[in-house]
Amino acid sequence: MRQDLISNLARTAPALRLLSAPADLEHYGRDWTRRWTPAPLAIALPATIDEVQAIARWASEYNVALVPSGGRTGLSGGAVAANSELVVSFERMNRMLDFNAVDRTLTVQPGIALEAVHKAAQEHGLIYPVDFGARGSCSIGGNIATNAGGIRVIRYGNTREWIAGLKLVTAKGDLLELNRGLIKNSSGYDLRHLVIGAEGTLGFVVEATLRLTDPPPSSQVMLFAVPAMAALMRVFDACRSRLTLSAFEFFTDRALHHVLAHGAQKPFAETSPYYVVTEFDAADQVQQQAALDVFEQCLKAGWVSDGVMSQSDAQAAALWRLRDGITESLAAHRPYKNDVSVRVSTVPEFLGEMQALLSREYPQFDVVWFGHIGDGNLHINVLKPVELGDADFLAQCERVTKLLADVLATHGGSISAEHGIGLVKKAYLASTRGAAEITLMRSLRAVFDPQGLMNPGKLFD
Ligand code: MLT
Numbered sequence: 149m150r151q152d153l154i155s156n157l158a159r160t161a162p163a164l165r166l167l168s169a170p171a172d173l174e175h176y177g178r179d180w181t182r183r184w185t186p187a188p189l190a191i192a193l194p195a196t197i198d199e200v201q202a203i204a205r206w207a208s209e210y211n212v213a214l215v216p217s218g219g220r221t222g223l224s225g226g227a228v229a230a231n232s233e234l235v236v237s238f239e240r241m242n243r244m245l246d247f248n249a250v251d252r253t254l255t256v257q258p259g260i261a262l263e264a265v266h267k268a269a270q271e272h273g274l275i276y277p278v279d280f281g282a283r284g285s286c287s288i289g290g291n292i293a294t295n296a297g298g299i300r301v302i303r304y305g306n307t308r309e310w311i312a313g314l315k316l317v318t319a320k321g322d323l324l325e326l327n328r329g330l331i332k333n334s335s336g337y338d339l340r341h342l343v344i345g346a347e348g349t350l351g352f353v354v355e356a357t358l359r360l361t362d363p364p365p366s367s368q369v370m371l372f373a374v375p376a377m378a379a380l381m382r383v384f385d386a387c388r389s390r391l392t393l394s395a396f397e398f399f400t401d402r403a404l405h406h407v408l409a410h411g412a413q414k415p416f417a418e419t420s421p422y423y424v425v426t427e428f429d430a431a432d433q434v435q436q437q438a439a440l441d442v443f444e445q446c447l448k449a450g451w452v453s454d455g456v457m458s459q460s461d462a463q464a465a466a467l468w469r470l471r472d473g474i475t476e477s478l479a480a481h482r483p484y485k486n487d488v489s490v491r492v493s494t495v496p497e498f499l500g501e502m503q504a505l506l507s508r509e510y511p512q513f514d515v516v517w518f519g520h521i522g523d524g525n526l527h528i529n530v531l532k533p534v535e536l537g538d539a540d541f542l543a544q545c546e547r548v549t550k551l552l553a554d555v556l557a558t559h560g561g562s563i564s565a566e567h568g569i570g571l572v573k574k575a576y577l578a579s580t581r582g583a584a585e586i587t588l589m590r591s592l593r594a595v596f597d598p599q600g601l602m603n604p605g606k607l608f609d
């Protein structure tokens with residue numbers, strides 16, 4: 149049966165590359181979550197939109213589930229294929245198609261890596277400002293599927309703000325051109341924005357037109373040691389009121405401990421419970437002086453106990469490594485990840501409640517906090533003790549996530565700020581979206597994909 153299906157697909161699209169060796173099924177069937185055992189039917193690597201349409205038509209005829217696949221750096225299981233799905237990898241559709249200097253757009257295929265987009269924009273004297281640690285391996289298609297955020301959201305917003313147009317192949321195999329790169333287009337539902345963040349449930353993004361912008365003035369990076377949680381948002385207010393920020397990130401001493409163990413350079417002689425990394429425009433002496441003034445003000449108020457400001461690109465990169473390197477430094481500890489957000493105004497109250505909850509519920513675990521605090525987005529990584537079995541660890545973390553979801557619901561927060569819902573968070577979707585809203589989401593999905601073949605089981609069942 150399995151071989152018949154694959155042979156049939158090969159006949160339908162004779163040039164389509166197909167893989168079915170066990171190592172390929174394993175490689176393409178998982179993302180960074182590592183929680184599920186990959187078990188896809190096969191892997192298709194289309195090279196053209198026509199081939200993607202042929203795959204969709206074949207899947208519809210034979211009722212085969214499809215899993216779109218980019219860089220598979222996702223942290224919510226959105227790209228996992230564990231139930232005989234055909235994985236559709238966009239690895240071969242990874243080219244730059246067009247740069248338009250007047251529109252300031254770059255049109256790309258979905259499999260292109262974020263870092264390659266950064267480089268291409270730079271070659272034209274512009275930037276694509278969405279950025280985060282997985283830039284070298286993640287793909288634009290995956291960024292669109294999760295409405296990826298990252299470290300520059302505070303200034304530039306999420307992926308959504310930078311998508312001028314999308315081409316989408318629907319579950320039926322139709323090709324839609326959504327928004328066509330227009331700035332102004334008041335002509336009904338903007339399906340482009342439904343597709344962004346849909347985690348591949350509404351169709352395959354096969355082309356994207358990205359907006360570019362001017363590079364910011366030259367910048368500097370400051371690292372602060374912050375002695376108390378209550379001071380974090382005070383430091384944020386002080387920085388924001390005097391400086392033009394492009395990032396404001398925080399991490400705890402436990403995060404620093406792991407990054408240092410992974411080879412980063414110790415920033416201060418004394419340790420501190422919290423740290424802030426901020427990047428800001430520092431094109432002239434006035435801006436640089438303003439940064440020093442902010443540091444003085446925070447020091448005097450007791451909100452920071454130490455600080456360092458980059459004097460070169462190499463120093464800026466070394467300071468950034470302390471934040472950017474956290475995810476990688478934790479990977480070997482098989483962390484359970486929460487990725488939550490609240491409105492920025494609610495952060496101080498929420499932080500206090502969360503700290504109380506986590507120290508009460510996880511007294512025995514190494515719990516590492518970090519994230520995009522200037523956007524109200526916190527990452528909580530709970531590290532698995534070596535002696536604890538996977539299932540026990542997961543059960544304990546899921547129990548606490550339920551409590552966390554209840555706290556989030558009281559603050560109107562989100563159980564997934566930027567990683568997506570995927571398989572990992574779907575049990576908690578109702579803490580963030582109302583019942584009537586979820587019913588509408590289900591209906592929309594059914595309209596786009598009546599047979600339920602596009603990334604089934606992700607987002608909701
Ligand atoms: C990050 O901001 O580094 C990632 O989104 C968070 C994570 O690995 O949990």
Ligand code: ZN
Nearest residue numbers: 298519527566
């Ligand atoms: Zn993040």
